[in-house]
Amino acid sequence: MPKLVFLGTASAVPDENHENTYMAVLGREQTILIDCANNAFVRLEQAGIRHQDITDVILTHFHPDHVSGLPSLLLDMWLMRRKEPLTIYGLAYTLERMEKLMEAYDWASWPGFFPVTFRSIPDVELAPVLESAEFRISASPVHHLIPNIGLRIDFLETGRSMAYSCDTEPCQEVVRLAQGVDVLVHECGGGTLGHTAPDKAGEIASRSEAGSLYLIHYNTRGVDVPMLANIARTTYSGPVSIAEDFMKLDF
Ligand SMILES: [Zn+2]
Numbered sequence: 001m002p003k004l005v006f007l008g009t010a011s012a013v014p015d016e017n018h019e020n021t022y023m024a025v026l027g028r029e030q031t032i033l034i035d036c037a038n039n040a041f042v043r044l045e046q047a048g049i050r051h052q053d054i055t056d057v058i059l060t061h062f063h064p065d066h067v068s069g070l071p072s073l074l075l076d077m078w079l080m081r082r083k084e085p086l087t088i089y090g091l092a093y094t095l096e097r098m099e100k101l102m103e104a105y106d107w108a109s110w111p112g113f114f115p116v117t118f119r120s121i122p123d124v125e126l127a128p129v130l131e132s133a134e135f136r137i138s139a140s141p142v143h144h145l146i147p148n149i150g151l152r153i154d155f156l157e158t159g160r161s162m163a164y165s166c167d168t169e170p171c172q173e174v175v176r177l178a179q180g181v182d183v184l185v186h187e188c189g190g191g192t193l194g195h196t197a198p199d200k201a202g203e204i205a206s207r208s209e210a211g212s213l214y215l216i217h218y219n220t221r222g223v224d225v226p227m228l229a230n231i232a233r234t235t236y237s238g239p240v241s242i243a244e245d246f247m248k249l250d251f
Contacts, residue, residue: 001158001250001251002025002026002027002028002134002135002155002157002158002160002250002251003025003026003248003249003250003251004023004024004025004026004153004162004183004185004248004249004251005023005024005025005026005047005049005246005247005248006023006216006243006244006245006246006247006248007019007022007023007024007037007040007043007044007047007245007246008020008021008022008023008037008043008245009021009216009217009218009242009243009244009245009247010217010218010219010220011065011189011190011195011217011218011219011220012063012064012065013219013220013221014037014065014220015220015221017220017245018220018244018245019037019038019039019043019245020037020038020065020066021035021037021065021066021187021216021217022034022035022036022037022040022066022069023035023164023185024044024047024049024054025135025153026049026053027132027134027135028134029055029132029133029134030055030056030132030134030135031049031050031053031054031055031056032054032055032056032057032058032130032135032137033054033056033057033058034057034058034060034151034164035058035059035060035066035067036057036059036066036067036068036069036070036073037065037066037068037069038068038069038072039069039072040069040070040072040073041072041073041076041077046246047246051073051076051077051080051082052080052082052084054077054086055084055086055087056086056087056088056089056130057070057086057087057088057089058088058089058090058129058137058139058151059088059089059090059094059095059098060090060094060148060149060150060151060166060167061090061091061094061144061146061147061148061149061166061167062093062094062097062098062146063145063146063167066167067094067098070088070098071101071102071105074086074102074107074116075105075110077114078110078112078113078114082114083114084114085114085115085116085117086114086115086116086117087116087117087118087119087130088116088117088118088119089118089119089120089121089129089130090118090120090121090149091120091121091123091141091147091148091149092120092123093123093146093147094147095118095120098118099118121139121149123141123147124140124141125140125141125173125176125177126138126139126140126152126176126177127139127140127149129151133156133157134155134156134157135153135154135155135156136153136154136156137151137152137153137154138151138152138177139151139152140152140173140174140176140177141173142165142166142167142168142169142171142173142174143168143169143171143173143194144166144167144168144169144194145193145194148166148167148168149166150163150164150165150166150168150173150174150177150178151163151164151166151177152164152177152178152181153251155251158251160182160183160251161180161181161182161183161251162181162182162183162184162185162249162251163177163178163181163183163184163185163208163210164185164186164216165178165184165185165186165187165196165201165204166187167187167189167194167195167217168187168194168195168196169193169194169195169196170196170200170201170203170204171204174186174204174208175204175207175208176208177208178204178205178208178210179208179209180208180209180210181208181210181211182210182211182212182251183210183211183212183213183214183249183251184204184205184208184210184212184213184214185214185216185243186201186204186205186213186214186215186216187201187215187216187217187218188201188215188216188217188218188228188232189217189218189219190219195217197231198215198228198229198231198232199231199232199234199235200235201213201215201232201236202231202232202233202234202235202236202240203235203236205232205235205236205238205240206235206236206237210238211238212238212239212240212241213232213236213238213239213240213241214240214241214242214243214249215228215229215232215240215241215242215243216243218242225242226242228242229241229242
């Protein structure tokens with residue numbers, strides 16, 4: 001059965017038990033990493049995910065808490081003698097910067113480096129990202145400080161679905177992207193610029209008629225985290241959970 005694994009759930013400042021927000025989608029033939037926080041190589045091992053199995057990486061936006069671990073993961077994969085190709089998806093804005101970052105590391109000079117393909121996602125609503133026998137993944141632009149996308153994953157063999165808001169203010173794009181999903185993973189970074197407070201995340205879950213809500217990308221320092229779920233319950237009547245690192249959801 002396909003799974004979603006939370007590899008990190010914290011907002012930009014991690015702590016001992018919460019890495020920056022990123023996750024993996026596990027299928028039979030594809031393992032898809034969504035963003036890549038620091039020290040991903042060890043994190044994947046701890047989650048029981050083989051780095052060799054990762055076929056695709058989707059980058060949501062070029063903020064360090066979401067992408068800064070990718071250069072190290074690519075280096076580690078290469079040092080572990082990876083030969084299989086890897087595809088990296090993102091908005092042109094994001095991919096241009098990731099390529100520049102890798103150029104700064106002079107990756108063209110790393111001998112025998114495995115093939116990496118960059119695939120640009122159009123900056124439009126419900127843009128197709130990838131489709132296989134197992135998954136259909138689409139993206140919509142969301143409202144953050146820089147260009148960013150939310151994602152919807154339809155699990156074609158089980159008929160289940162999820163959406164991930166990524167970092168965003170409450171927005172209609174997520175309501176449309178997440179329409180009728182079984183699970184909405186919504187950020188809960190607070191009511192500051194480019195983020196969402198828990199009651200607003202509940203409203204988005206209600207309006208998209210999501211079957212359940214997982215709050216992610218929350219501040220863990222000096223915050224009563226279980227209370228965030230209670231606040232979201234004031235605006236959404238379905239089940240609300242706090243996403244935690246290493247939590248696995250079946251689809
Ligand atoms: Zn961000």
